[in-house]
Amino acid sequence: MQRNSIKVSMAVVRRLPKYYRYLGELIQNDILRISSKELGKIMGLTASQIRQDLNCFGGFGQQGYGYNVVELQKEIGNILGLNKTYNCVIVGAGNLGQAITNYEGFRREGFILKAMFDVNPRLIGNTIRDIKIHDIMELGEYVKENQIEIGIICVPKEFSQKVADTLVENNIKAIWNFAPADVNVPESIVIENVAISESLYTLTYLMNEDSLNL
Amino acid sequence: MQRNSIKVSMAVVRRLPKYYRYLGELIQNDILRISSKELGKIMGLTASQIRQDLNCFGGFGQQGYGYNVVELQKEIGNILGLNKTYNCVIVGAGNLGQAITNYEGFRREGFILKAMFDVNPRLIGNTIRDIKIHDIMELGEYVKENQIEIGIICVPKEFSQKVADTLVENNIKAIWNFAPADVNVPESIVIENVAISESLYTLTYLMNEDSLNL
DNA sequence: TAGATTGTTAATCGATTAACAATC
DNA sequence: TAGATTGTTAATCGATTAACAATC
Numbered sequence: 158m159q160r161n162s163i164k165v166s167m168a169v170v171r172r173l174p175k176y177y178r179y180l181g182e183l184i185q186n187d188i189l190r191i192s193s194k195e196l197g198k199i200m201g202l203t204a205s206q207i208r209q210d211l212n213c214f215g216g217f218g219q220q221g222y223g224y225n226v227v228e229l230q231k232e233i234g235n236i237l238g239l240n241k242t243y244n245c246v247i248v249g250a251g252n253l254g255q256a257i258t259n260y261e262g263f264r265r266e267g268f269i270l271k272a273m274f275d276v277n278p279r280l281i282g283n284t285i286r287d288i289k290i291h292d293i294m295e296l297g298e299y300v301k302e303n304q305i306e307i308g309i310i311c312v313p314k315e316f317s318q319k320v321a322d323t324l325v326e327n328n329i330k331a332i333w334n335f336a337p338a339d340v341n342v343p344e345s346i347v348i349e350n351v352a353i354s355e356s357l358y359t360l361t362y363l364m365n366e367d368s369l370n371l
Numbered sequence: 372m373q374r375n376s377i378k379v380s381m382a383v384v385r386r387l388p389k390y391y392r393y394l395g396e397l398i399q400n401d402i403l404r405i406s407s408k409e410l411g412k413i414m415g416l417t418a419s420q421i422r423q424d425l426n427c428f429g430g431f432g433q434q435g436y437g438y439n440v441v442e443l444q445k446e447i448g449n450i451l452g453l454n455k456t457y458n459c460v461i462v463g464a465g466n467l468g469q470a471i472t473n474y475e476g477f478r479r480e481g482f483i484l485k486a487m488f489d490v491n492p493r494l495i496g497n498t499i500r501d502i503k504i505h506d507i508m509e510l511g512e513y514v515k516e517n518q519i520e521i522g523i524i525c526v527p528k529e530f531s532q533k534v535a536d537t538l539v540e541n542n543i544k545a546i547w548n549f550a551p552a553d554v555n556v557p558e559s560i561v562i563e564n565v566a567i568s569e570s571l572y573t574l575t576y577l578m579n580e581d582s583l584n585l
Numbered sequence: 586t587a588g589a590t591t592g593t594t595a596a597t598c599g600a601t602t603a604a605c606a607a608t609c
Numbered sequence: 610t611a612g613a614t615t616g617t618t619a620a621t622c623g624a625t626t627a628a629c630a631a632t633c
Contacts, residue, residue: 166623166624168623168624168625169624170573170576170577171569171573173572173573173576174566174568174569174572174573175566175569177572178551178552178566178568178569182552192589192590192591193590193591194590203625203626203627204590204626205625205626205627205628206624206625206626208590208591208592208593209592209593209624209625209626211592212591212592212593214583216591216592218590218591218592219590219591219632219633220589220590220591220592220631220632220633221588221589221590221591221632221633222589222590222591222633223589223590223591224591236576236583237572237573237575237576237579238572238575238576238578238579239572239575241575241579243575251470251473252466252467252469252470252473253466253467253470255466256465256466256467256470259465259466262551262568263568263571266568268571306578307574330578331574331575331577331578333570333571333574337392337476338392338396347574347577347578349570349571349573349574351567351570352388352389352392353565354388354392354476354477354480355385355388355389355392356547356563356565357477357482357547357563358387358388358391358451358452358453358480359384359385359387359388359451359563360521360545360547360561360563361451361452361453361455361457361545362384362387362450362451362452363384363545363561364452364520364544364545364561365451365452365455369428369450380599380600382599382600382601383600406613406614406615407614407615408614417601417602417603418602418614419601419602419603419604420600420601420602422614422615422616422617423600423601423602423616423617425616426615426616426617430615430616432614432615432616433608433609433614433615434607434608434609434613434614434615434616435608435609435612435613435614435615436609436613436614436615437613437614437615438615588633589632589633590631590632590633591630591631591632591633592629592630592631592632593628593629593630593631594627594628594629594630595626595627595628595629596625596626596627596628597624597625597626597627598623598624598625598626599622599623599624599625600621600622600623600624601620601621601622601623602619602620602621602622603618603619603620603621604617604618604619604620605616605617605618605619606615606616606617606618607614607615607616607617608613608614608615608616609612609613609614609615
């Protein structure tokens with residue numbers, strides 16, 4: 158069931174990966190059927206919100222029954238675009254770049270890491286999990302030649318905008334940026350600036366909230 | 372200027388670190404004064420929202436002038452609790468744990484990494500940036516003995532809940548969890564579940580949005 | 586069938602934006 | 610002082626929750 162011209166809010170979109178993840182856990186625990194009420198309890202959402210969220214995309218449930226967990230997870234995966242594969246590169250082969258390379262989950266979901274890039278001569282030429290580390294000078298050409306769709310930026314913030322520019326010039330479709338400074342790209346490019354520190358500072362805010370005397 | 376019993380919404384709280392970061396960049400660029408209008412343009416927010424956000428905590432600006440960047444950044448830092456120091460441990464000394472250890476920014480903001488922990492005998496006893504990697508069996512005792520306030524979880528998701536439980540039992544105050552599965556803790560403990568994959572799946576959603584026929 | 590639970594509309598709540606008097 | 614821009618109140622917008630008829 159598909160609708161026409163319903164605009165889905167970012168609030169909903171950002172909950173979808175969480176649904177996807179929790180449904181995956183249910184499958185692992187052999188739970189094959191769930192009601193919005195139960196799912197809400199597990200995820201800390203209201204049943205009403207879950208039904209509203211899902212109905213932005215279609216009626217995936219069944220009255221009197223609930224939702225088929227496997228089917229629903231697959232549907233949400235499709236909505237998220239996880240039924241496709243994506244050619245990716247990682248720029249910056251330090252610890253963070255390596256951590257992402259080593260994370261099995263991403264390969265499983267269709268993210269194909271084609272190459273890594275770095276400035277460090279000691280790293281260039283090495284291989285991590287069969288992925289070769291190239292000289293960052295070759296980045297632009299490689300991205301263009303190999304139809305790379307997603308660029309993952311793991312370089313220090315001083316270089317992140319320059320890397321992003323190179324990616325954009327060579328027809329990247331999306332950038333996942335881990336440098337602790339937002340990167341600017343044209344409207345047509347999809348960008349996620351992660352800024353990991355923000356969640357740490359939220360943590361300390363919450364630790365001190367009581368003593369703030371608001 | 373402090374108010375009594377105003378509840379600050381999480382929407383506002385999660386913008387504070389971003390203000391802090393952008394103000395830091397302004398300082399680096401020797402911009403010492405800014406209006407809500409200008410700041411909004413840079414950050415992609417409305418001037419009105421910025422003024423509303425800041426006024427949850429006090430009147431930091433001056434009519435006809437704007438905001439003193441250095442002063443405002445410092446105030447927001449205080450609100451976020453960045454005027455204090457925090458004793459931290461990292462559990463899981465793999466690439467991600469090492470990436471965090473190597474990130475200078477955190478030390479600068481008062482996060483004191485006291486120790487790392489791992490199960491891997493090859494890592495135990497080693498040192499990263501002068502931080503010793505301990506046997507994970509010693510985690511609970513160490514946390515209790517050394518007044519550790521923040522536990523950073525960088526272990527595979529199979530072990531994350533168990534690690535969290537150990538931290539909680541030994542009086543941790545907050546947990547910053549990078550394992551790709553939410554960890555449950557008592558109400559009194561502050562928890563940030565990061566789930567990095569969520570932003571990647573949001574990215575692919577946005578890449579495919581047009582073809583969704585909503 | 587009766588019970589359960591959805592899909593969906595309406596009501597409420599909260600967050601963002603607009604407007605403007607206060608004031609530097 | 611005049612101009613600029615805040616702090617703050619009011620208006621609007623959007624997101625969440627509640628309610629219930631539809632239906633499996």
